[in-house]
Amino acid sequence: MNTNSQQKASSKPQTLAWLDELLGTIEDAPPLAKGRYQGAIVSAAGDLLDNEQGLRDLYDRAPRFDKVGLFHAGPWENPADLRPSLVSHGLRAEGAVSTIEALSELRMLSLAMGFHEHPEVKAEEAKEFLLQATARNLDLLLGTDSEDRQRRPKIFKRAQRVLRLIQDEVALEGLEKVILEEVRVLSAQRPIVTDRLQSLVHSALELAETLDTHTLGDGLSKYRRAMDDATDLSRSARNPGEYRRSLRDATLEQLQSESQAMAGLMHETGICNPCHSALLRYLCESHGELLGSALGLNQLGLAELDQNEEAVRSLIRVAIFPETAPAIYGLARTIERGLLSRPAVAQGLRRLTDMDIAAEPRRELLAGFSDDSAVTANAALLAGTLGVLGQPLGIGQGSSPTCQSARGMSLWSLHAPNLLLDMVVSAARNEIVEMEFEGARVASNELPPSEYESRFDSGVDAVSKVLVRHLDRIYQEMSRRAAGRGEDTHKWVNPAMYGRWVARGFASPIDPLTGRVSFYRGFVRRFFATHHPEFHGGHDLVYPNPVGLLVTDVSGRLIGPHAVSLQRVAQDEKGELRAYFFNPNNDGRQDWGQGIRPSVSGNGEIPGESSLPFEDFASRLYAFHYNPYEEGDAFAVPDESVEAVVVKARESWGRSYPWAE
Amino acid sequence: MELATAKRPAPGEKVAPRSGPMALLGYSAETMEAAMRIGLDFVAVVPNGFESLLEKDGVPVVPWDFNRRNEESHLLYEELSRRGVRWSVPLYEETVEWAGAINSRLADSPQIFTHSLLFRDKAMMKRRAQMSGIRVGVFEEVDSRTQVHRFFRRVNDALVGVGPDRENGVSPVHLKPISAAGSVGHVLIRSDEDIAAIADDAFPCMVESHLDGQEFSCEAFIHDGKVRFLNINEYVHLGHCQLTPAGPGLQSIRSQIMQEVERLAKAFDVRHGLLHPEYFLDADGELNFGEVANRVPGGHIFDLIEMAHGFDPFAGLLLCSDPETREDELEKLFPAVGESPRGHAANLMVYPRKQRVRELCIPEEVREDPYFMKHDLVEPMISKVPSREGFGNHYGQIVFFGPDPLRMREILKKYEDLDYYV
Structure with a gap:
């Protein structure tokens, strides 16, 4: 035992010494043989990233990374080709990628600090890159809890260590500005799904607290208020349930000011407060006259509400809950678009309320909700549909390569909402979407799954969750049928898929x-x-x-x-x-x-x-x-x-x- | 034992000028790097798609599809001969007969080609060895499940009363593709059900009796018909961990092994290059021949040789494959006869033992072991662990280096049972 421990003290090969040897070897290797040592370096570096000292040791060696050919012949080879938006994916990636990405950040940091130079990336550019990357990865920097983090804690700790080092090394002066700009840009697009926007605001607020800065906090204040601090009553209530109780004792003036404040912040930011749903449900019961103000409707919207008040009340009762609060903005915009006065649309929305939803779409619709949520699949789908009808340009494809489907939904929402509703009903109830291609029927349930189907992003809106897999299959099938004609297949596929709105x-x-x-x-x-x-x-x-x-x-x-x-x-x-x-x-x-x-x-x-x-x-x-x-x-x-x-x-x-x- | 002793050997001196380049068949960065390090001119013959990469590095390159054998195959010889190539070296199983064909024309000696085919047909290989007086197990070439069934029955009938006392009283037989490398496509037959489960496209193939005993491999560097260096590599647990050079048991019969290897070289008429045979040492101290390859061995054995013996085995392969290599060049590269190794190197192939894994987690015990050298494991790519094919798709290896082969064997067996992925 004694000899063993002595041996250990004197002879245990240090990972760092091994790394240094490898860096020397790869430096001497001809370009074609660089790849022989890259894997070993990545493995050694992965171990070093597991503690502060190891990270520092790697950082000390970062000025050599480019010169020795650590990134030779791979996607990370030229730092000028890298994009800050891909850092997030890289740091969380599986396999060797997370380590390579971290090493690439250390290289960028070394460039930013002027420890080494690159002909195509100046120190200022490297700094800007790191700024942008940090702003997009505040959750990693702050160690925000998530399912993925709990599953792979080591990877997230490594990423956090790297981002903290970046934060310590380069004074991230511009960071606040970049974050505020990111928040502003996300909010300006009025996405249906606001999770990313909200988590960014949360992270940024947390950062503002740790950095003790006011600029950031001030810049974020309206978003913060929109999310959880909109009004006097909601501030003192801890949850929508308590807020609901406090509304009972509220005066009419209080209700008026609650309505205006909630609606104002919603229209300003595109973010809906969960308490807002409680307010709307309460107003439906007892103060219907305030609904217009609580939805922040414009003149046209108020007139529409007047015409369709019963339909609006029933939509609120069926679809608007704290869990589906983001749909409030969609509801307001749907009303303002005058869609409820179109019988086919009103009828379509009613169908969503009481139809049977098939098992698979039901599972997907409810996947995001917690155990104690009482929201039904119908409510989730109806809420999502209000989003798609109210925000045709807020539809997002998430990380799935399904841009064709997303733009189809957007077009139909704008110009053929009843057609869109038919498709949603058919997909959710019968798991079929049917179209015609040059006179021949194309039915999604008879087609093989598209190649991405197993990897679809689940963070999209409810309608996309239900509809995209069908649309994607149809798109692929039509492309297959149109292939080999000597011209781009979109010439035939687009009009067939999107409809007569597409010019020939x-x-x-x-x-x-x-x-x-x-x-x-x-x-x-x-x-x-x-x-x-x-x-x-x-x-x-x-x-x-x-x-x-x-x-x-x-x-x-x-x-x-x-x-x-x-x-x-x-x-x-x-x-x-x-x-x-x-x-x-x-x-x-x-x-x-x-x-x-x-x-x-x-x-x-x-x-x-x-x-x-x-x-x-x-x-x-x-x-x-x-x-x-x-x-x-x-x-x-x-x-x-x-x-x-x-x-x-x-x-x-x-x-x-x-x-x- | 210091880390320094396991360091990469220095490139050493450049070789004397040759009368022309060698052709390296197959893409092997290791071999090309070694050739560059010792200053040996070469032409890389690589599968299509690799040429642009190599041209960028200034390597003379001939793209070639080794899988296509037709009336145009001779064009490769003509192209190489136009470039003044004087000899070719196979780097992968699939290029062995190509090297045979090219070298037979370069040397105007047809039997070089026919001999190279022996390495590509496991049944023919065994028969050749047997005819040269080398002990092999019982084997047969088969076309159908019926034939496998008959072989399986006969082997077991023959072993009645004397066979290994197995749990269910059955001696397994092994089914192997005729021409695949190493353990690829290997199926162990223990029962009629196993036979029924053989895929249709597995035939024709060969079946052989199970050989008991300590399995090991040799890496014999042969130049001008003489074994210049012999490494004995001990399979501590085949496909999982191995030790180079082998422990005292196998080392004690080194001269016997050397004789066997020399006999094998003669039987297969290998004058230049590497022989990588596998043997079983049975309880009576007899050596049974398993199979032999004429290329770089798998399982990172060359890495272990480099660490343990302190020379670059890829350079050794090149020098031995080159008929023009001079005696002093060989002497400078290889350790002298009787020179002890720098230490014993071993590797442990890591296969996740769970169905689903999330993270790499090398046990502290392993990391802290004084023999722990390095590893090439990375975070898992997918959370579902794929099933194994041959010994090919392990997640990586952990390498150990130390002076005591017995302790090494002990820790390998111990660490093999740990989880490296959670």
């Missing part, structure tokens, strides 16, 4: 068989001639146009195709012509390189819209629909405008395609 004309410069780009200038001219008000002969967009974009990264490199809907083209307040579009990925703040950064507010956007200057939008476009009878004058588009688009396209996504010219 279709343009794309990419040959799907060869992948070659040809007649691109003509394509650009046609887009101007059909969408630019100066050339389209007065034919403004009537319905959203399902268009295909080639999304690029910060360096302008192709990431992949993405489905969005072009909603409208209009001049903003500054007189700049912009394309306003619905991007179902809900990640409004992106950087597509070449200075192209879609904005979600401040440039005339309706909540939920993204926008870009018209030409920038055109430079990322690869497919759009148009009405062949409403084409303007392509020849009149100035060469300079076309050329500007061509240059931006060729120098970004165009680098990944062969060009015919």
Whole structure:
């Protein structure tokens, strides 16, 4: 025993010494053999990340990471290619990725501190990267409890250690601003599902407390109030139940001010307070005259409420509970859209109330609720439907690659709400969605699951939970049937899938068989001639146009195709012509390189819209629909405008395609 | 025992200039790195798709689809010969006969090719060994379940009264694909049910009787028909943990093993390269031949050799495979005969023992062990543990290094029963 422990003290190989040896070996290795040692380094580094000293030791060595080839030939190789939005996924990832991501952050930190240099990333840029990454990972930084964290505590502690080191090393002066901007941008888009927004506000408030700063706290105050501190009575009540009791003793004046305050904060932030549901339910019973004020309705909305008061009361009674409080905003907007006066819609909503929901959708609808929740699947679905009807541009695809389905739901909500309701009913009750493709029936229940189906994001709205799997199957089946025709399949799939709102004309410069780009200038001219008000002969967009974009990264490199809907083209307040579009990925703040950064507010956007200057939008476009009878004058588009688009396209996504010219 | 002693050996001196490059068949970063370290010119013959990567590194490369054998196969020889290649080295099981074909033309000696085929057909391999007087188990080539059934019955009938006293009185037989590497596709047959469960596409294949005893492998570096270095690698628990060089039991019969390996080299007419045979040492001290490969062994055995003996086995493979290598170059690389190893190296392959795992968690006991060297385990990729195929899909290995082979064997057996994933 004695010899054993002596041996241990003198000879136990230290992970750090092993790491140093490996760093030396990989440095000497020719590029082709770097990969031989990367795995071992990652394993050793993973162990070191498990304690503070180990992390410091790794950080000390971070200036060497680039030079020795630690990230050689992998996705992390060039720090200029990395995106702060992917850090969150990386740090939580399975396998070796979480460690590699952490090492990459340490490399970035070393760049930010000037411990080493990189030709493409300056210290300031590295700092900005870390700022953005930290702002998007406050939950990791603060160690916010979650199911995933409980399941894999080690990984979350490692991530927290790394983010704390970043926080300690770089004075994150701009962090507050970045967080506030992130909160503002998320809120401005008025998403149906506000979980991400709310957890960001929670984390930011916690951070404000630990940092003892007022700027952050002040900037967040309206969100904080919207979430849990909206009114005098709700402040003193600990939960919606207590709040409900306090309402009984409230005076009419009190009720009036409660209503106004709740509604005001909701419309300002898009966040609904659980107590708000208790207020609405109480008003339904005893003070119906205050409902309009408690929903914060505009003139049109008040008139609608007047017409449909009984329907509104019944919607509140069936669907609005503390657990489904986010639907209050959807309800208010649904009323303001005048949808309750459309018999088919009113009828569709009533059907959702009492129909039988099949076992599988029922399970999915109720999955997010706690054990002691009394909300029924019907209530959850009805609440979700109010969100989709009230916030057509607030639909999000979550992390699933189902942008096509999301933009379909958005379009139907805007222009065919009764059709959408039919589909929801059929999907929830019969687990079928049927469509037609060129005269032949396409039924989702007869189709194989799509390749992503097992990995769908469960954090989406209730309607998406029920409907998307069917729509995705149909989309894939239609694409399969249209494949091999020598033109982009969307030409046939989009009108069949989305309906008669999609114009039959279709343009794309990419040959799907060869992948070659040809007649691109003509394509650009046609887009101007059909969408630019100066050339389209007065034919403004009537319905959203399902268009295909080639999304690029910060360096302008192709990431992949993405489905969005072009909603409208209009001049903003500054007189700049912009394309306003619905991007179902809900990640409004992106950087597509070449200075192209879609904005979600401040440039005339309706909540939920993204926008870009018209030409920038055109430079990322690869497919759009148009009405062949409403084409303007392509020849009149100035060469300079076309050329500007061509240059931006060729120098970004165009680098990944062969060009015919 | 210091960590320093298990360090990577220095690259050593560059070799003398050769009359042309060697062709390395298969993508092996280790071998290419070794060739670069010792200054040996080579052409990499790699599967399609790897060439751009290598060209970026300035490596001369010929892309080749080793799975396609047709009337155009000779083009590889022509391309290599145009590039002045003088000899080729197989790095994977699948490239062994390609090397045989190319080398037979380079040396204008057809039997090199036919001999290389012996390594690719396990039944032929065993028959060849048997005909050279090497002890092997009973084996048969089979086309159907009926034949497996008959073999299984006959082996068990023959063992009546003398066979191993197993729980259910049955001696198992092993079913192996003719040409797969190592343990891939291996099925243990213990009952009629096992036979019924054999997949249709498993045939034709071979069946062989079960050999009892201590299993071990050898890595014999052969140049000019002579064994220049012999490592004996002990399977402490086949597919789970192994020890290099082997403990005192096997080392005590080293000269006997050496004789067997030399006999094998002669039987298979291997003049240059690596032989990686597997044997069983039975209770009577007799060696039974299992099978032999003519390529880099699996199971990270080369890593263990490097740690234990202090030379780069990939460089050793290259020097031995090269007919132009000079005696002094071999002497400089390999430890002298009788030189003791720097220590004993061992690895433990880790397979999660639970159905669902969340996190990697190496027991403190293992980490704190003075023999603990390193590991290459990472966080689990998916929470559902896949079922095993051959010995291929372990999650990684833990490597130990220490002076005492007996203690090593003890800790391997102990640590093998621990959970490394929770």
